[in-house]
Amino acid sequence: MKIRFWGTRGSIPVSLTTADIRAKLIEAVQGARDRRLDHRADIEAYIDGLGFDVAGTYGGHSSCVQIDAGGDEFVVLDMGSGARPFGQSMIERFGPGKPQTYHVFMSHLHWDHIMGFPFFTPIYIPGNRIVVHSCHENVEYAFRRQQREPSFPVDFEQLGADISFDVLQPDTPYSIAGLTVRAKLQRHAGDSYGWRFEHEGKSVIYSTDSEHRLEDAAECAAFVDFFANADAVIFDAMYSLADAISVKADWGHSSNIVGVELCQMARARRLVMFHHEPAYDDARIEQVLGETRRFEEITRDGHAVEVLSAWDGLELTL
Numbered sequence: 001m002k003i004r005f006w007g008t009r010g011s012i013p014v015s016l017t018t019a020d021i022r023a024k025l026i027e028a029v030q031g032a033r034d035r036r037l038d039h040r041a042d043i044e045a046y047i048d049g050l051g052f053d054v055a056g057t058y059g060g061h062s063s064c065v066q067i068d069a070g071g072d073e074f075v076v077l078d079m080g081s082g083a084r085p086f087g088q089s090m091i092e093r094f095g096p097g098k099p100q101t102y103h104v105f106m107s108h109l110h111w112d113h114i115m116g117f118p119f120f121t122p123i124y125i126p127g128n129r130i131v132v133h134s135c136h137e138n139v140e141y142a143f144r145r146q147q148r149e150p151s152f153p154v155d156f157e158q159l160g161a162d163i164s165f166d167v168l169q170p171d172t173p174y175s176i177a178g179l180t181v182r183a184k185l186q187r188h189a190g191d192s193y194g195w196r197f198e199h200e201g202k203s204v205i206y207s208t209d210s211e212h213r214l215e216d217a218a219e220c221a222a223f224v225d226f227f228a229n230a231d232a233v234i235f236d237a238m239y240s241l242a243d244a245i246s247v248k249a250d251w252g253h254s255s256n257i258v259g260v261e262l263c264q265m266a267r268a269r270r271l272v273m274f275h276h277e278p279a280y281d282d283a284r285i286e287q288v289l290g291e292t293r294r295f296e297e298i299t300r301d302g303h304a305v306e307v308l309s310a311w312d313g314l315e316l317t318l
Contacts, residue, residue: 007061007082059312083116
């Protein structure tokens with residue numbers, strides 16, 4: 001399986017500001033003062049050696065992740081603002097004259113996870129088929145309401161694609177688009193569901209907008225079982241541990257530390273931190289990544305967990 005991240009921020013999309021870009025440029029120029037950069041190859045080598053927080057960006061779109069298992073139908077997790085560039089890429093690839101089928105799996109129905117749907121170009125093109133899978137009985141209502149006046153100028157009835165809604169039951173395996181799929185209820189306002197996707201011996205967990213509490217032994221054991229031996233766990237690591245257990249307790253999100261501990265217990269191979277705090281700039285996300293990797297190293301019990309921070313455009317092959 002391949003995973004592509006189109007949106008990785010939590011709560012609200014953000015973008016680089018002029019001040020952010022200026023700070024990156026200043027740091028890059030300062031680091032180049034004693035280097036010979038007479039040729040393009042020299043410049044490229046220097047840039048490639050800079051930290052990702054300087055030479056790149058984690059991006060700012062809200063949640064949208066694609067899973068590619070090599071089939072003819074597309075699988076996407078959540079419809080945050082990252083759905084817009086995902087849709088654009090599909091139109092560039094196929095054009096409007098070659099209809100496609102898209103399976104959308106929803107974690108929950110909060111606005112940052114559905115706001116990209118009206119800007120997902122395939123919904124306007126006749127012949128395309130969109131199936132929205134959710135464990136929420138009111139999923140169709142949420143998507144239709146978003147399209148209504150005064151919130152949006154194009155009503156749901158005007159959309160050209162064939163759009164349907166499939167309400168699934170948690171803790172029940174389904175075969176969809178060549179994947180074995182199972183959902184699990186998570187701790188979050190309005191209910192959120194994590195998803196486990198399996199294909200030809202590989203497995204991916206998508207667990208965003210969930211407040212995992214390790215002190216609840218039964219709940220912890222259930223998620224260790226859900227995460228068991230996963231090749232990648234896409235995990236809501238929005239808060240620091242201090243925030244998660246103090247001022248932001250019961251806000252419905254988890255921390256990098258909890259992510260590491262769950263993946264260690266579950267013997268998962270890779271932790272991909274996701275749903276980044278919108279107030280964090282690239283430097284802060286990079287700092288959290290370094291701290292998390294160090295924590296994983298010092299608490300390792302013989303099983304290594306690779307730790308990554310997702311960014312808009314990241315591609316992983318399992």
